[in-house]
Amino acid sequence: MNFEIQKRALSSVIRDELDALIVLWPSKDDALVSGQDPIAVLLQAALRHGDFEHKPGAVLSLYAHPGVKARHLVIACVAEGTVVQVRSAVNAAWTALKSSRIKRIGLHSAADLSPQVLQTLVASLADASYSYTSTLSKPKPRTLKQVVVSAHTVTAGLREALAHAQALVAGVEVAKEWANRPANHSTPTMLADAAKSIAKAASFKCEVMGPKEVAKLGMGAFLAVAKGAAEPLRFIVMRYNGAATGQPPVVLVGKGITFDTGGISIKPAAEMDEMKYDMCGAASVLGVFKALGELKPAINVVGLIPATENMPDGLAVKPGDVVTSMSGQTIEILNTDAEGRLVLCDALTYAERFKPEAVIDIATLTGACVIALGGVRSGLFSSDDSLAQALQLAGDASGDACWRMPLDDDYADGLKSRYADVANVAGRQAGSVTAAKFLQRFASRYPWAHLDIAGTAWKSGAAKGATGRPVGLLLHYLLARANEKAVKTTSPRSTSTRRS
The missing domain is CATH 3.40.220.10 (Leucine Aminopeptidase, subunit E, domain 1)
Incomplete structure (x- = not known):
């Protein structure tokens, strides 16, 4: 349009x-x-x-x-x-x-x-x-x-807002397109091709890794999830370089489970078709990068998408298996349907190499978050108060709202394991929080936030379809960061850039 x-x-x-x-x-x-x-x-x-x-x-x-x-x-x-x-x-x-x-x-x-x-x-x-x-x-x-x-009355600010809105629409519709596609039309390889297409624009780079490269990196958790799938995994690394080379990037990590059967811990058949939406985090990263290409803000952004199916064949990881993540931490996989955190944890470790200003992961991670917040607000978890506040403000301003949830250390008690450094699930209580606590173990070296979009990424029933969230929240946050940096750069008193 x-x-x-x-x-x-x-x-x-x-x-x-x-x-x-x-x-x-x-x-x-x-x-x-x-x-x-x-x-x-x-x-x-x-x-x-x-x-x-x-x-x-x-x-x-x-x-x-x-x-x-x-x-x-x-x-x-x-x-x-x-x-x-x-x-x-x-x-x-x-x-x-x-x-x-x-x-x-x-x-x-x-x-x-x-x-x-x-x-x-x-x-x-x-x-x-x-x-x-x-x-x-x-x-x-x-x-x-x-x-x-x-x-x-039409001001210069309104004309700028319209340009932002048009870019947002383009990004949201990319996210909707890939999330709405059936899994056989949205494989990990197809997602990688979509990322390459977006990255043809100026200031972009895109690298796609397959099983051999991922194994060489030591991403044992990601590989474990992909073992049961005939479709080969893809690890997609997108880069938007809109600012000086030395400026630390914001890293966005999108969960890319292109179809989730639950693996050996298989899901009930009813409404399992909606598990094509388990890659909405990845789709939102693609959407944000599409919008960045339209607006070209002065900021550096990295997008990481670990993409695979979660399938239950004879090679699939089994409940009780122990795998070694890229960080070196061992994980006891008690439930193969808690696979999103396994692909994300290795991507969070990979993010360290970019010396990021902040890392935000986006995932349809837990049904518990749907129970807690419904389809109105995404769940926000963060180890950094300033980053959490910036994301909360971006959500409110964009109409793509989130709500901060707790990360008390006591919630991690249920993740203790006799056979590994950590288990991938705890009990039924506070499931969205314990999932976030699992991820937090792998995100200790930078300001980190986790957005659980299980309740907001798509609608069920007669209105079934992807919403494109949280592209609006993320884009608003990134543009605000770019504006803050521009102000600090031009200020005569500026000597450094504040970290989120």
Whole structure:
């Protein structure tokens, strides 16, 4: 989709030849509805008769309304204009339009736009109009091609926000595409090819390692998970170099289990098809790198994706087996369905070689996190308070929220093993926390955070599909870090760069 923003009055926008015009209306404002233009007259009547309410997501939908050239007109209330309210209004407006073939749409804000609201508008409309097509014999692709945003005031900050929003949409849709694909259309090799394609842009590098290279590195935990799979593993290393060579990078580690049967500890059959989404962490890393290529911020970022299937054949790792990780720590694998932490722990050790500013791993790691936080917020675990705070703020600002969870040392007691340095699972209690405590053992040499996205990466039921989260959170965090570094670099008093 193509997005543009214009400084326009609503009295001008209603004369445009559009397939549809969505007017976003704030909470009750007599000044906005007291005029005599077609929209004001319409709202006066609708409010008088109770056909339109000042509540988030309320809509008034019309076709071929006199005085408005757009075929479809939808007025949607954004109330006070919070991220949640704006998203609700856009979703409701698109619901009223989605059965029509809309190619060019106008999106007018009756109130002043902030950069955050603008990004929410664009991201929400892109999300609502998204259509998966890759494996359909008769696909119904998205018809929406152009979105023209208008407001009474358009600043340089809004134009920058629109560029960020467009890059975010591109990144989110890459993440959705690869997460939504069935496992036979999203193998580790295919993920690696996708990474190579993204890395063709300037300032990128991509290295892909196979089983021999991974074995040479001593990644015994990663190799153990891959033993039962016919599809060969791939360890993908992506680099975006947007800043000086000596600037420490932020490392993103995405869990890439392209299908998770549970291995020998096999999962129940019901809804196992959704285990194609167990690589949403990897998909989010691909999405972030796609967005970085669009925006080219002054920051260095490394992406690590350990990609494999978790399958139960005769060579598969067994409950009770002990393996040696890249760090040298031995691990007793009590449950082969706790495989994500095994591939991640070796990638976290590999991350040390980049002398990173921070390392963030992203994984659909535990059902326990779904029980704790549902599908609203991702679980955030961190050994570094400043990094945790930055990620929490990025989540709140982007509308891709997370919630910090505890990492008390007492939670690690259940991971003790008689036969190895650590077990890969503890008991049922606090499962998301004990999983994070396992990962923390391998991330002691840098500021580290873990995002458990098991509840937020995809939706089930009638709305089944990937959400593209947490691309928004991660991109917002990285851009904020790039801006902080730019300010420190240009400041006459700056002598060093703060570490997260």
